[in-house]
Amino acid sequence: MADDNKGSDFIWKPKTELGRKVLQQDITDVSQILRGREKIKEPEIIDYLVPDLQDQVVLIGGTPGKGGGKRRIVSRRTARMHKSGRRFKTKAMVAVGNKNGLIGLEEGYAQDTREAIAKARDNAKMNLLEVRRGCGSWECGCGEPHTIPFRVTGKSGSVEVELLPAPRGIGQAVSEEVGKLIDLAGIEDIWIRSRGKTQSRENHVKAVYNALHKLNDMKTDEAIDEETGVVQGRM
Numbered sequence: 001m002a003d004d005n006k007g008s009d010f011i012w013k014p015k016t017e018l019g020r021k022v023l024q025q026d027i028t029d030v031s032q033i034l035r036g037r038e039k040i041k042e043p044e045i046i047d048y049l050v051p052d053l054q055d056q057v058v059l060i061g062g063t064p065g066k067g068g069g070k071r072r073i074v075s076r077r078t079a080r081m082h083k084s085g086r087r088f089k090t091k092a093m094v095a096v097g098n099k100n101g102l103i104g105l106e107e108g109y110a111q112d113t114r115e116a117i118a119k120a121r122d123n124a125k126m127n128l129l130e131v132r133r134g135c136g137s138w139e140c141g142c143g144e145p146h147t148i149p150f151r152v153t154g155k156s157g158s159v160e161v162e163l164l165p166a167p168r169g170i171g172q173a174v175s176e177e178v179g180k181l182i183d184l185a186g187i188e189d190i191w192i193r194s195r196g197k198t199q200s201r202e203n204h205v206k207a208v209y210n211a212l213h214k215l216n217d218m219k220t221d222e223a224i225d226e227e228t229g230v231v232q233g234r235m
Helices: 017-023 030-035 043-049 113-125 176-185 201-217
Strands: 054-058 061-064 070-073 075-082 085-097 102-110 152-156 159-165 190-195
Touching: 017 043, 030 043, 043 113, 054 113, 054 176, 054 201, 061 075, 075 113, 085 113, 085 176, 085 201, 102 113, 102 176, 102 201, 152 201, 159 201, 176 201, 190 201
Parallel strands: none
Antiparallel strands: 054 085, 061 070, 075 085, 085 102, 152 159, 159 190
16 A cells, blocks of 8 residues: 655645754655664654555454464454453554565554554654665576575564575565565565464564664675665675
8 A cells, every 4th residue: 555645745744853854855865864873753754755655564463263273364452451450452563665675564552453553554664774685696696686685584572584585586485474574675586484483473574574674784795786775795
């Protein structure tokens, strides 16, 4: 689902200094914010700078299905005990991205599912990061940013994943929910190894997001093309 906000047609009154800089066009590229490690406190900043951003709801909930098993649903219901009894909240997870190296993932809590999804979407926009892409497979070497530049690991809860660069044409060898995140990041080919309680889709997706985040933190001797973001060479 793409946002309807398109540049100058987007009406917005900034509440932060960063937002005012964006509206005054002192900042015209989201990369200036992300590489400067500035904190984004308004989702409208991303709506303004990245009008082609798309989102996907990650199915983290489940209800008993007919004949056994679980049926996937978009939200998970949580409960807290109070003096007056149980109080329920709904939890949702949303991934956002432009399918060209930008990705965000976050959760949202609210009384109903629709509001929880809206909060998760806004939180994901404020948690956006650039994904380092390249051609790190020894079987390929095409130099195009279709996969990741090197293998990397990520962890969340009991789940640990290892992302491995794949040659062109392999596709996304991942689960359906993880595939939503990979697709929004603009990664066409990838392999994944998972360990732990991978039935927990929430932790599984978070572990992959953690691994994608680590791609930017790892230091290599490789040269990076500033225009395409392609990593030349391997670790």
